[in-house]
Amino acid sequence: MREEITADFLKVLGHPSRIKILTSLENGYKCVRDLESVVGITQSNLSQHLRILKDKGILEHERRGTEICYRIRDRNALDIIRFAEKLFTERG
């Protein structure tokens, strides 16, 4: 049971686009249109990844004028990614 929850969380982090989303939100809010160019996927696909991250409580969003902006809600998610990245630079 505990393994299911942990696995589910790691699985959500285990996608390159979602990792790009999280690392590009490291320093605060970004609207969807900006994320689109940073992450380099279609608006539709991006929106789906954002929802996956939001549903897991990793992101939150708010409207700012004409745009909707996302930011990191659970900083730990980013920490896991950073930690995993560190292992690879150490490994080679």
Added chain:
Amino acid sequence: MREEITADFLKVLGHPSRIKILTSLENGYKCVRDLESVVGITQSNLSQHLRILKDKGILEHERRGTEICYRIRDRNALDIIRFAEKLFTERG
């Protein structure tokens, strides 16, 4: 590119059976037959998960008499899991 590698690694950890395998190997070697009862999946399925973990360099194995025993090769994998687990106990 870097994201792909990190994502690939996290994806491998994002499965309950593979998490069970890793946590049950925390203190050293275990042969496949023992893992089978701990993890609670069929021998065939277990063997496939072991191969996935071995191919990623997370596990290694050696023959001990009639059995084949696995142990953790990349301790960092377990650290990631422990870290993720910790987040949930903190969260609630």
Added chain:
DNA sequence: TTAGTTTATTATAATATTATAATAAACTAA
């Protein structure tokens, strides 16, 4: 209102992952 902009949703095809069943492979021990 209406046109335009931004984001979300839905349906779906393509692909990847997983578990099962059957069998093969690699041994050991008699």
Added chain:
DNA sequence: TTAGTTTATTATAATATTATAATAAACTAA
């Protein structure tokens, strides 16, 4: 050798994930 034990592999069906295309929804600003 041969029988028995342990583990790996293969084929495949079931399921999950992903990206695309089309469209809807939610706004803003004129």
